[in-house]
Amino acid sequence: MTTVVRRLRAIPTWQVTLGIALLALGFLIAAQLSAQGPRIRYTTQERTPLVETATELQRQQDDLRRRVTELREAIAKLEEQGVGTTQIVRELNSELEEARIAAGLIPLEGTGIVFQLKDSSLPVPEGADESDYLVTARDIRTVIAELWLAGAEAISVNGERVTVSTGVLDIGHTILVNSAYLSPPYEIRAIGPTDILDQLGLSEGWRDFIQTRRGTFGLDIAFAEPPVVAVPAFAGSLTLRESRAVPSPSPTPAAP
Amino acid sequence: MTRSLRAPRSQLLVAAVAFLLGLLVVVQIRAQSGGDRLATLSAQDLTLLVGNLNADNDRLRAEIAGLERQLDTLEVGGTRGTASIAEIRGDLERIRVWSGLDRVAGDGILITVRGPISAPDLEDVINELRNAGAEAIAIDDVRVVTGTVIGGTPGDLSVDDTPLADPFTIRAIGVQESLTGSLTRAGGIVAQLAATNPNAALDIEPTDRMTLPATDRDLVPDDGHPRL
Numbered sequence: 001m002t003t004v005v006r007r008l009r010a011i012p013t014w015q016v017t018l019g020i021a022l023l024a025l026g027f028l029i030a031a032q033l034s035a036q037g038p039r040i041r042y043t044t045q046e047r048t049p050l051v052e053t054a055t056e057l058q059r060q061q062d063d064l065r066r067r068v069t070e071l072r073e074a075i076a077k078l079e080e081q082g083v084g085t086t087q088i089v090r091e092l093n094s095e096l097e098e099a100r101i102a103a104g105l106i107p108l109e110g111t112g113i114v115f116q117l118k119d120s121s122l123p124v125p126e127g128a129d130e131s132d133y134l135v136t137a138r139d140i141r142t143v144i145a146e147l148w149l150a151g152a153e154a155i156s157v158n159g160e161r162v163t164v165s166t167g168v169l170d171i172g173h174t175i176l177v178n179s180a181y182l183s184p185p186y187e188i189r190a191i192g193p194t195d196i197l198d199q200l201g202l203s204e205g206w207r208d209f210i211q212t213r214r215g216t217f218g219l220d221i222a223f224a225e226p227p228v229v230a231v232p233a234f235a236g237s238l239t240l241r242e243s244r245a246v247p248s249p250s251p252t253p254a255a256p
Numbered sequence: 257m258t259r260s261l262r263a264p265r266s267q268l269l270v271a272a273v274a275f276l277l278g279l280l281v282v283v284q285i286r287a288q289s290g291g292d293r294l295a296t297l298s299a300q301d302l303t304l305l306v307g308n309l310n311a312d313n314d315r316l317r318a319e320i321a322g323l324e325r326q327l328d329t330l331e332v333g334g335t336r337g338t339a340s341i342a343e344i345r346g347d348l349e350r351i352r353v354w355s356g357l358d359r360v361a362g363d364g365i366l367i368t369v370r371g372p373i374s375a376p377d378l379e380d381v382i383n384e385l386r387n388a389g390a391e392a393i394a395i396d397d398v399r400v401v402t403g404t405v406i407g408g409t410p411g412d413l414s415v416d417d418t419p420l421a422d423p424f425t426i427r428a429i430g431v432q433e434s435l436t437g438s439l440t441r442a443g444g445i446v447a448q449l450a451a452t453n454p455n456a457a458l459d460i461e462p463t464d465r466m467t468l469p470a471t472d473r474d475l476v477p478d479d480g481h482p483r484l
Contacts, residue, residue: 014266021273028280050302051294057309064316071323078330079344092344099348101482102475103355104402110480141379148403153477164355164402167387171308172301174294179312181305191480205407230483236312237319238354243391243429245349246359246467 058181065180065235072105072233104163104234108154112191112229115143118184120218132217135186137170139213140177143188144168146206150199152190154231158182161234178236185220191229311389353392356401356471360392364429365436366463370422371456372410377449379406381426381458384445388438390428392468396420399471410456416473432462 080093100106117140120133144155144162155162160177169176176182190196200206213219297305326343333340352358367381382400385393393400395415406415413420428435439460440446446458 012266014270018266018270018273021270021277025273025277025280028277047297047299047302050299050306051297054294054302054305054309057306057313061309061313061316064313064320067320068316068323071320071327075323075327075330075347078327079340079347088341089344092341092348096344096348096351098476099351099355099357101477102357102402103351105351107483108477108480109483110477112479137383138376138380141383142376145379145405148405149407152403153480162402164400165386165390166402167383169308169383169387171305172297174297174301174305176305176308179308181309191477193479231480237315238350239315239319239389240350240354240391242362242364242431243353243360244362245353246361 054181061180068237069233069235076100103238104154104161107231107233108191109228109230110153110191111194111196111227112152112189112225113147113196114190114224114226114229115188116220116222116224117143117186117188118220121220122218131173133219134173135175135184135219137168137175139209139219140168140175140186140188142205142209146200146203146209147188147190147192147196149203149205150192150196152192152196154191156189156231158187159232161232163234163236165236165239178234189229189231191231197223197225355475356392356399357475359467359470360429361465361467362391362429363432363462363464364390364392364427364466365432366461366466367426367428367439368423368459368461369426369456370459371453372422373413373449373453373456374410375406375408375413377453377456378413380448381439381445382406384438385426385428385430385435388430388435390430390435392429394427394468396424397469399469401471401473401475403473403475404471427463427466427468429466429468436460436462 076096079096097106101108117135119135122133124130124133140157144157147155157168157177158180160166160180160182162177166178167176174181174183175186193199210221214221294302326347329343330340333343349358353360369378369381378395382393382395395406396418398404398415398418400415404416406413407417408414408419411422413424438444439458446460449456449458
């Protein structure tokens with residue numbers, strides 16, 4: 001025993017340091033390889049300018065969305081100020097506020113739930129479809145649909161408000177929501193009743209989703225129920241090129 | 257003598273390993289930061305992404321131009337002391353039409369769905385229409401709005417609890433060429449459905465002057481409140 005201790009003590013410090021460093025190195029190489037596992041990296045020459053263009057366009061989009069939000073806030077403020085003393089303007093402003101809330105143009109907060117979805121860390125078996133082990137647009141759409149069924153009133157995905165025009169799209173192994181390019185992990189926030197989790201549990205579709213996507217393919221699906229869930233406003237465009245309003249059976253207040 | 261030679265060599269070795277370690281830590285952190293996710297896309301996917309971002313940025317610029325005009329008009333009205341009732345009314349109409357609170361008319365496409373289609377497949381069709389820039393959608397006489405969910409089993413579907421017969425229709429207002437092109441492109445939703453569910457079929461027809469109903473749903477939340 002004492003011989004073993006004496007031998008251990010005889011090992012030079014640099015060898016111990018080297019040993020620990022090599023261990024860490026091995027761990028990092030393994031982590032790097034597993035992170036690259038299911039995703040193919042392309043290194044063709046035409047990609048570099050495309051990646052740069054996409055990054056630049058995404059940056060422009062962030063600026064444009066910020067500007068849209070600023071302008072909408074400024075307009076809402078001016079409209080409220082208007083000639084707020086007249087009955088007609090007060091009524092119109094009240095309707096406008098309600099319509100903006102209904103359309104998702106105003107940030108909301110309330111009770112609810114937050115989900116986080118991450119790609120599976122399970123090794124992809126040989127011959128299996130690697131996309132089964134990644135979070136896909138259909139996964140996001142399923143969670144959104146199940147949340148609506150469970151009573152959600154407002155939903156966002158990584159800060160993108162889900163509205164009447166929201167499309168959730170796969171491009172390669174990435175996901176676009178409201179045309180914004182999102183990176184994992186995907187955080188889905190929903191404002192809804194306090195029993196929203198119980199309501200989800202009652203849904204057969206939700207149970208199937210959890211069993212298949214988490215149980216079989218190992219997607220990392222976590223949730224939290226913070227006291228207040230905040231959902232941002234929609235910052236995209238209200239495109240109406242082909243549409244025109246038809247007089248509604250429920251009339252808006254008439255002009256004096 | 258041996259000892260003096262071994263010491264620098266060991267230091268070099270530790271330095272080399274430390275360098276490699278540092279390099280890998282940086283690579284790993286950058287790979288996990290998300291920005292590197294573009295590196296996983298093929299040139300074809302990147303082209304699609306760039307096209308999508310370009311189209312959306314154009315829409316956002318048009319939106320900004322409209323909002324700036326609206327803001328100018330409101331500011332001029334404010335300085336004159338006149339009510340901008342027409343502006344407020346116009347804004348209200350636009351938001352109500354867009355969100356589905358009011359009826360809407362316009363050109364677009366009429367899709368007739370025949371055969372037993374599944375709820376996720378029908379959700380995919382609606383999602384594709386949204387991605388193609390549909391401005392308003394209705395399934396039979398139910399306006400598709402925020403929170404609309406398709407449920408049920410193939411042949412027994414419902415939308416917002418309204419049962420769908422076989423066949424049923426989807427009407428979408430928008431640029432006809434974009435909507436049709438998006439659905440019928442190679443590898444698009446029509447081709448995918450034909451491959452996975454040959455018993456279901458989508459007939460697509462450009463149709464002018466359609467009128468879509470307003471939603472019956474109450475879109476104002478009870479549990480959520482405006483964040484101040």
